[in-house]
Amino acid sequence: MADTSKRDSMDASAPDLSSKMQCTTISSPEPAQRTTAKSPPTLTSLPGSIRNKIYSYLLDTELVNVGRPNVSYTHNISSSGILxxxxxxxxxxxxxxxxxxxKQLSREALTYFYSKNLFIRFSIYTSDARHAKTLLADSGLLYAAPPLSHLENSKQHVLDLxxxxxxxxQKRAAIIFPAQYLPRLINFLDQASQTTKAWAPSHxxxxxxxxxxxxxxxKLQGDALELFRxxxxxxxxxxxxxxxxPGYAEGLASSMMASSFTAPAFLETATHMADAADAAREKRDWALxxxxxxxxxxxxxxxxxxxAELLHSQPEAxxxxxxxxxxxxxxGIAKALFKQHQAATASGAEWLMSDSAQANLSAAEAEKRKQIATDLLIAETAASAALSLATDSPNPASNPWFQSLPAELIPPNKAEWFSDAETALSWYACGIVHTALGENLFAAGDLERACGLKADGxxxxxxxxxxxxxxxxEVKPGTGLRRAAKLARG
Known part of the structure; x- marks a missing residue:
């Protein structure tokens, strides 16, 4: 074995030092290795949009049932007469x-669960529990029926019915179900009232x-209540x-207690809603x-x-x-949203700043500009929809009915139902919104047509x-709209 004992420095001779110097080389020092590895991403570190996608597969009451067998129910009546x-x-x-x-995941998950599924707590009061059993068995509802004490403590559902x-x-049954199944319940109640004339007045x-x-x-009223009409x-x-x-509850209740649904009564109810919108704008309450x-x-x-059948059979008037x-x-929507942000957009499209300038904004200012962009894009869509109706545009893309109704259910329209002054107002609304979005070329075309139809507007x-x-x-048309869309997406 070689001798590895330490030698005194004075024992080194000149030849030894010379040979060692010749064998010596100078190399760059290797970088020090990092002592800590990069942490893997966690659920809380992912962007909110990705977390919401994950939540949908774990908490969406419709998605979690995909591919699973149907649910059947056994209805037992307790000794106290409770279903x-x-x-x-x-x-x-x-x-x-x-x-x-x-805490973060718990808060987000609970918010997603209740706000996306929109749970309805449904209680049934009847003299005989068998009546509640028939309703639940025949309605086709998919529901959960936890103990009554648990349901009584529920506070985050959207609707009590x-x-x-x-x-x-006497409360005979209480269940909870997502609003997506509300049409089944409404349809059952409607069929029951049509089958037995005495059913509806007794409930x-x-x-x-x-x-x-x-x-x-x-939107909430539409999702949770409008079907009750x-x-x-x-x-x-x-x-x-x-x-x-304001006024929505009274109008809906009146419609549900009317002896029957009639087209003139519905038109009157809808007109009251539009009147309320006009009144709110006159008070400068743009959001309302x-x-x-x-x-x-x-x-x-x-x-x-x-x-559809009843409404399409009405006179042309x-x-x-x-x-x-x-x-x-x-x-009215276009006007309200434009007016709401008129001060911020008074100087034109300066609020649509470049990406580098946007990066220097505070979080509050960035959120404010995002809201302006979102609202003005909605205003642009609404103004275009109004113009499409006033001119009876043949383009389905701009007809607002095509966005939510099958083609065969869309009511007919005629340009002659609108005056030149009303058409001019539609062009004007498009023009001022396009100006706020920095689309001055589009705006000039819109406003030229408005002036042509109503010079004294x-x-x-x-x-x-x-x-x-x-x-x-030097700016390509459409740049302002694209920049606003990017801002709105965040």
Whole structure:
């Protein structure tokens, strides 16, 4: 074995030092290796859009049932006369473990679960539990039936719905189900009232919206309540208007207690919604005006989805009034959203800053500009829809009815139902919104047509001159719209 004992430095001779120096080379030092490996991504570190996609596969009551066998129910009646349904399997096999993770995931998962599924708590009061059993068995509802004490403690569902038979005070059943199954229940109640004339007058409905989440009120009303207009001749209807648009609860309750659905009565109800939108805009409550107008549009759409045969059989004057009402609401939405951000867009498209300038904004300012972009794009769509109706455009892409109704259900339209002044207002709305979006070339064309139809229109000439002077021939048309769309996406 070689001797590895340490030698004294004085023992080294000159030849030894010379040979060692010749063998010595100088090399660059190797970089120090990192002592910590890069952390793998976690669920909380993923972008919100990706987390929501994951939540959908774990918490969406429709997606979690894909490929699973159907659910059957056994309906037992307890000794106290309470219906106790039991399911053949979990009707909504969602991953509730997400609710018990860290605070962020728990908060996000619970918000997603309740706001996306829109749960409805349904209570049935009747003198005989067998009546509740028949309703649940024949309605085709997919529901969960936890113990009554658990349901009583529920606070995050969207809607409380109670059906009472002949003023009974005895609760026989309580269940909870997602709003996507509400059409099945409404259809069953409608069929029951048509089969037995005495059924509807002997029943009462009590409705309360418990949570609105982050939804616009018009959308929430449409998703959770608008289908109830299918019902009529009910003995009593009480709707809590606390979390609804002003006047909506009264109008819906009146419709449900009317002896039958009639086209003139529906037109009157929808007209009141449009009147409420106009009144809100006159008070400069732009957000409320927008929601009232959107609520009217949703009511019109649901009516043609559910009462198409009756509405299409009405005289031409009725269809004309419907189309003019839709035009009025679309134009009102464009006005409300433009006015809401008029101060921020008064200097043209300066708010549509370059990407580098946007990066230097504070979070609050960036969010504000995102909201402006979102609202002005909605305004541009609404103004285009109003123009399409006023000119009876043959292009389906711009016809607002084509966005939500099958072609065979769309009411007919005629350009002659709108005056030149109304068509000019539609062109003007398109023009001022395009100006705010930095599309001055488009705006100039819109406003030139508006001036041609109504030369003395208020602010028409000034808006046309401003748009024409703002045209930048070096900027490609459509740039402002694309930039606004990018801002709106965040």
């Amino acid at each position: 106790e349904p039991s399911a053949s399997r979990s009707p909504f096999p969602v991953s509730t473990a997400l609710f018990y993770t860290n 109670s059906l009472t038979e002949k003023s009974s005070a 009462a409905l009590f409705i309360e919206v418990r949570n609105t989440y982050d939804y616009p009120l018009a 299918l019902l009529s001749n009910l003995g009593k209807v009480e709707i809590d208007g606390k979390n609804l648009l 005006g927008h929601q009232h107008a959107q609520s009217c549009i949703i009511a019109l759409t649901y009516a043609y989805l559910t009462r 009725f269809t004309r009034d419907i189309q003019r009402l839709r035009w009025r609401c679309e134009l 208020k602010n028409f000439a000034e808006a046309f001159e401003r748009a024409r002077e703002g045209i930048d021939w």
